[in-house]
Amino acid sequence: MCFAGKGGVGKTTSLVLFLKYAISKHPNLKKLVIDADPDANIADLVGKNIEFHDTIGGKVTEIGRKIARKEIPSHLSERSLIEEEVLRDIFNMGDFDLLVQGRSEGEGCYCSINSILKNLLRVLSETYDLIVIDSPAGLEFFARKTSTNVDDLVIVSDMSKMGFHTVQRIIEIKNEVSLDFKKIWILGNRFNEKSKELFVNRIKEILENNAELLGFFSYNDEIQKFNLSNKSLIDLPDTNLVYKESIEIYSKII
Ligand SMILES: Nc1ncnc2c1ncn2[C@@H]1O[C@H](COP(=O)(O)OP(=O)(O)OP(=O)(O)O)[C@@H](O)[C@H]1O
Ligand SMILES: [Mg+2]
Structure with missing residues (x-):
């Protein structure tokens, strides 16, 4: 499952709410969260400090240097060395990895890191029951087909024109590069009652042909407070209104 959408619409927040829901309602599923955003921010939201050398990017850089210094026998494949290290160093966070x-x-290009992740997804999907990916804002992640093998795509949008423009673009790209998701969901975040209808009208065509409406989250002060005070969203009280909304919403998926 993969969360996508324009920058700042609430992808990471929606993902952590999903994770909280899944931990509580499906405790036996083995869960992996992948932060595929180069400006990693899941770690912030779940209260974990990740060092550079523990990221896929860090492993790529480190092994690249070792190869340049000829510290690695030339018969060993760079890619499999990186993959081995990445798999070895996945964090155990208790309820999820x-x-x-x-x-x-x-360097400015994420292509090699992206292709390592794409390859690893195949291996990881055999080990985990539930893989949740936080994708970077923007469209390249999809254009590069990193999300091959992902069953559910959740596209998050806020009430802005730019938010649903990105929804449209992601669907267009998905069709252009023929990415196959089993299901595409559209999730509205920070909505009020009045805007819901307008939004549904705007995306009517998409809903008719390509995707299903997952639901709407309200704006919530407590979520914003948790964010500003660096508290893990997993610790949001079960009485939180948006968490309650999320239980209803996400039970459509699992
Ligand atoms: N329902 C909500 N109510 C109140 N605040 C929210 C809600 N959803 C998200 N926010 C706040 O909006 C901001 C952006 O949210 P978030 O980081 O989840 O977006 P994002 O799409 O992951 O951003 P980026 O593209 O930078 O990764 C955060 O400060 C978050 O706390
Ligand atoms: Mg984010």
Whole structure:
């Protein structure tokens, strides 16, 4: 399952709410969270400090340096060394495991990190019952087809024109590169009653052909407070209104 959408619409928040829901209602499923955003921020939201060398980007950089210094026998494949290290160092967070993509040092391109992640997803989906990916804002992640093998795509949008423009673009790209999701969901975040209808009208065509409406989260002060005070959203009280909304919403998925 993968969360996507325009920058700042609430992808990471919605993902952590899903994680909280899944931990509480499906405790026996083995869960992995992948932060595929180069500006990693899941770690912030679940209260974990991730060092550079523990990210996929860090492993790519480190092994690249070792190879340059000829510290690695040339018959060993760079890719399998990186994959081995990444798999070995997945964090156990108790109720779930965590893998952070990060960025590689020095260069601006994430292609190699992306392709490692894409490959690992195949291996990881055999080990875990539930994999949840926080994708970077923007469209490249999809254009590169990193999300091959993902069953559910949740596209998050706020009430802005830009929010649902990104919803449209993600669906277009998905069709262009023929990415196959079993199901595409659209999730509205920070909505009030009046805007829901307007939004549904705007995305009517998408809902008719491509996707299903998952539901709406309200704006919630407590979520914002948790964010500002660096508290883990997993610890949000079960009485929180948006968490309650999320139980109803996410039970459509699992
Ligand atoms: N329902 C909500 N009510 C109140 N605040 C919210 C809600 N959802 C998200 N926020 C706040 O909005 C901000 C952006 O949310 P979040 O980080 O989840 O977005 P994002 O899409 O992951 O952003 P990015 O593209 O930077 O990764 C955060 O400060 C978060 O606390
Ligand atoms: Mg985010």
